Structures are given as C-alpha cells and as structure tokens.
Amino acid sequence: MTMKLTVKPDNSPVMLVTGSAKRIGAAIIGAAHEQGYRVIIHCHNSQQQAQELADDLNNIRSASAAVVTADLALVNDDSSLHQFVQTIIATFGQLDVLVHNASRFYPTPVGRIGYDQWDELILTNAKAPLLLSQALLPYLQVQHGCIISLLDIHAHDKPFNGYTVYNMAKAAHRMMVQSLALEMAPHVRVNGVAPGVNILPDTNSDQALDSELQQNVTNSIPLQRIGTPEDIAQCVLYLVQASYITGEIIAIDGGRGLTLAGNGH
Template sequence: MTDPAHPRPVLLITGAARRVGSVIARSLHAAGYDLALHYRNSQADMQALCKDLEAVRANSTCAIQAELADIERLPQIVETCVARYGRLDGLVNNASAFFPTEVGKTTVQQWNELFVSNAQAPFFLAQAAAPFLKSTQGSIVSIVDIYAERPLARHPVYSMAKAALAMMTLALARELGPDVRVNGVAPGAILWPESGKPYADQAELVARSALKRTGTPEDVASAVLFLLRDAKFTTGQILKVDGGRALVI
C-alpha cells in the first residue's frame, strides 16, 4: 500500500533514541529515508534526535514510544508507522537488552527480558511488517552479535537470545522471499556496554582482532544501509562488522 504522495522510502527502527540506534537513524535519514523511531524510556534523547533530523528535513520523523515486552502493542507500532507515511520499506531491529546471567542464579524475569528484546519482539514486529514490506519489496535488518555463534562468558542467556535472532534472520529470509529480503549485522567491539567490562578485557579483546582497533557506530550504520539499500541480491546473510574479531575469538 505505497502512497504515491509519499515518494521517500520509510524505515522503522527500534531502540533508536541512543547509542548505536541513534547513529543508525541519523545515517539512514541522511541517505534519504524518512523514519519511524521507536524508543522505550529515553524520551529526552528521542526529542533531541527528532529535532535535529526535522531541522534537516521537515516532517521526516515519527517517534513511537512502546514497551517491546507488550506483545499486543507490536502490531500497533507498525500500524502507526504506516498510518503516518502510507508505506513501509524497511525494519531495523536494533533494540537489545544486555546483562550477565549466572547459571544457577538466573531468574525467569532475566530470561524473559533478554529474549523479549533480542528475539520475541523482532519476530513479531517482522510478522506485522511483512505485508507492508512485501508491497514495497522492502527488507529487514537485525542487529545480531558475534556471540550468537560463540557464547560470551557469564552471558549464556544473552548469547542464546542472539542465536535465536540469527536463526530468525535465516528462517524469515526463506519464508518471506522473494518479496522481502532479511539480513543481519553482527558488530564486534563498537561501544562498550554501559554496565561496563574491565578495561583489561577490552584492551585484550581489541588487540586480538585482525584490525586491532575498535569500530564506530557509523561502521554499523554503513552496513545496515548497505543491506537495506544496495544489497539487492543478498538475503539470509549476517554481515560481521567486527574488525576481524571473529577470526580469533
């Protein structure tokens, strides 16, 4: 249901208010996309982001507050986007929870929080978005993690949830083809989690990578843009943006 009155492509990005999500939003906006930007609690950050983007191009953003754990709300996020713009060309599953879970002490609440943001919400958002993406020959890009392949110590549930997201990427590429392409980006050392890791661990990790440096949020955003816009014959792929870290992890 593409609206000829709105010729610019439209993206829905989850977790877009801060950190890598906000850089993805800025980069894709600069590339000509109009944006529906999801956030949960970071209202002030979202307002500042939208103000900046609207100064560049008026009427090009739509902020949507929602708790992704509310599964009944997820189709409404997509519907709000389509009602605003008349079309949907891409979904970027960026929102993610990240924290350690110790075996023997992991709670159901911790399990649910990690799986909701990293697996459940991306799937049900993709399901709701699929009919609209089919009409625009659109695509889905999810932010996965190198730890979907090899577990991170002290983070078993997070690693499992990202592995589910990786398999979702492959499965939906098969299920939604040929009309919708589905891919992922697996970042390495970009921004350290706000909960923090020991600096020695960070330095050692970077030193062991092939490029021996950290990446930037812009590196992730460039990969997302490539998969959304340019990789027309690519689906079911997870692009590592890790400076060669996966070679030695």
Template structure:
C-alpha cells in the same frame, strides 16, 4: 522523489548509541525515519527535532515496550500511521547483560529473549504485509556471540543465536518479495552509562582479540546497514562487522 514515494525506515531502540547513528545515516541517505524508544523519549524527540530541521516532516517518534505483546501490534500500527508506508524494518533494540547460570532468573529470560528474539519476530510478522507491498527489507542486529559464546552470557547468546536462525528462516519464507539480513557487530562501543564499566586491562584484553587492533565505530554498523538495505541480490546473510574478532586467536604481541 515525490514526498509520498520517499522510503521509510523504522529502527527499534534508536534514540541513542548505535540506533541513533543508523537513524542519522538513513536520514542522510534520503529516508524518512521512525525513531522507536521505550524510556528515552527526550533523546528520541531531540533527535527527531534535529532531523526535521534539516528536512521538514522526515522524522517521527513512536514509543512502546517491546516486552509487551499487545504493544508490538500497537507499535506496528503507530509506525505505519507516521508516513503511511514502511520499507525498512531494523530490529536493533536489545537488552545485554551477564546471566551466570547460578543466578539467572525467569525475569532475565523474559527480558533477554523478549527483546532479542520475540519482539523482532512479532514486529516483523506485524509488518510483513506492508513490507511485501514495497519489496521491503528486514535487518536484524545479531552478534558475533551468536556463534561463539561470551562467558556468563548464556541467555543473551542463546537469544542472538535464535535471532540469527530467524534471519535465515524468514529470508527463505519471505522471498522473493522481502529480503532479510543481519549485522553482527563486534566491539563497537564500550558499555554505556549505567552498565558496569570495564577496567583498562579488560579493554586491552578485548582489543588484543581484534586483528584490526581497534574498536569499531557506530558509523561502521550504519554504513553496513545502508549497504544491505540497498543490495537487491543479498538475502539471508549475516555480516560480521567486528574488525576480524570472530576469526579467533589473539594478535601477535
């Protein structure tokens, strides 16, 4: 592949956790990658440095607050300037926390709807002309709770349900040139530092709901992403990567 012909993938929220694994997997598969972050700039730069040591000029970092509409257009332009092309957009950045109806605020709404629906929509809009040039792909990180609500997470679940419909709507609207699919993770990683830790009995209760009886791994999500990016006849689909959790029902003891 001539260096200018190498495909380029932008993954939002990709300095850490699931996003980082997606970046590493795409890079390993030969993609040039654009790591987007908001506050995790040190982690993003360290990841880019590591990938560029493996393959020079193959990873770049862009920073933007996805809740600011002006910054979304700037992010699209900055991302395009990295390698002068974009073939894959992964809308991964997402806020996630409970919002009990009694205490939910406008600020919670702005953050959860902003990160999970508004930013993916307007970033997709900004990059559609470029993606169209290259028969590109948009992958949205949905959630199994877009269908089955998680107790006290109404705003988050509503936002993910909207993202699921966006995936299907844009798959129709952007066909046949741009494919749009989604991935719905189940329980992959326990909450990160800074989030409330789960007690052991809470973890056990979650595992009880998973037929495969174990947490997934970020690799499970990243491999599904790679499959969807390279599956030319799949569009408008959301694949649950959840160990069977969305089938419902607890395991037999």
C-alpha cells in the same frame, strides 16, 4: 504508547529502527536520513534523546523524522501489537525497511538465572523481532522492502562466557533471520549484521571496562581499533540497497571473530 510527530507522506522510503534514540540505533537513523530516508525513531525509556534526535533531523529536512514510544512487551498482546503497527504505518503511510536494533544485554551466570532475566532477554532479542516482523510483513511486501537484524558475533559458535540466556536469545534471532529469508522471499529480503566490539559500555554502567581491559580488547582485534556505531550503520545501509542478498549475516568486528575463543571479553 505515544506518537510524538505526525507528518505527511512523500515519495522517499521509510525506515523504522527499534531502540534508536542513541548509540548504534541513532547512528543507523542518522545514516539513513542522510541518504534521503524518512525515519521512525522507536524508543521506550529514552524519550528525551529520541525527540532531540528527531528535532535535529527535522531541522535538516522538514517532516522527515518521527518518534514512536512503546514497550516492546506489547508483542505479548494482539490488540497492543495491532495498535503499534497502525501507529507505525500512519506515521508516513508506508514502511520500506525494518531494523531490529532494540536489545537488552547483561550477564546471567548459571545458578542465578531466573524467570525475569529469561523473559526479558528472550523478549527483546528474539520474540519481539519475530512478532514485529510478522505483523509488519504485509506492509513490507507492498514496498518490496527488507528487514535487517542486529545480532552478535557471539551468537554463532563462540558463546560469551556468563551470558547464557543472551547467547541463546541472539542465536534464536540469528536463526530467525535465516528462516524468514526463506519464507518471506521473493518480496521481502531479510539479513543480519553481527557486531563485535563496536561500542564500549557506558563508563558509569556496571559493565564499564577499565583502561587496561579496554587496551586488551583493542589488542585482540586484528584491525587494532574499537569499532564505531557508524561502521554498523554503513553495513545496514549496504544491505538495504543490496537487492540480491538475503539470508546473509555480516560480521562487523575488525576481524575479531577470527581469533575469538568466546571466553571473557
């Protein structure tokens, strides 16, 4: 675990977004920074992208962005978790918002589910968010801060076919949001954002969709367009500022959840 940049604190609020070097996480970081937040960009393997993002933001506003590199499996070790928390707090001296964005997503067809897939998907989508929330709670309480979790419209009553372990992990994360909203009140609010199709898989990945399938997906969305990372970021920032909302999960899916059967893409 390494910290790339140490800066002096000021009076602006601080947001940590896990898995925020690119895609949705980077969009949240950018939107928060634009609203005056100091931001902590967490990454594991995307160190170059994270540092480039931090450099861009620091060029806009000096000493406003930092990078922390860590494998979230550190939550399995008390000493490593404590060190991570101390690194986060030392970066800007406080924490106002924790956003759980880091996630692994891939199919686990029945008959081929193994311990490694179980451990990885549960870790990133349920275990790490819970244990990080617990470890950072004292600092969030001081700031009367909040936690925002990135979930999935498939985590509630509409399982994604062939993704049983992922579905289970996100469902657990959804219940975490609702449970912690009760337990952490009144000083810390906890909410969730459930994306639909807000970003397509990389074209060079094994999850890539061909043009026909992309069009079918678009046709299945009432608003007739694929969402964007910025759509998610806007909702996250809304929930951060909505001081009388806790325990809520907002679907950002263009209405797709209204027609979704849960089978296939």
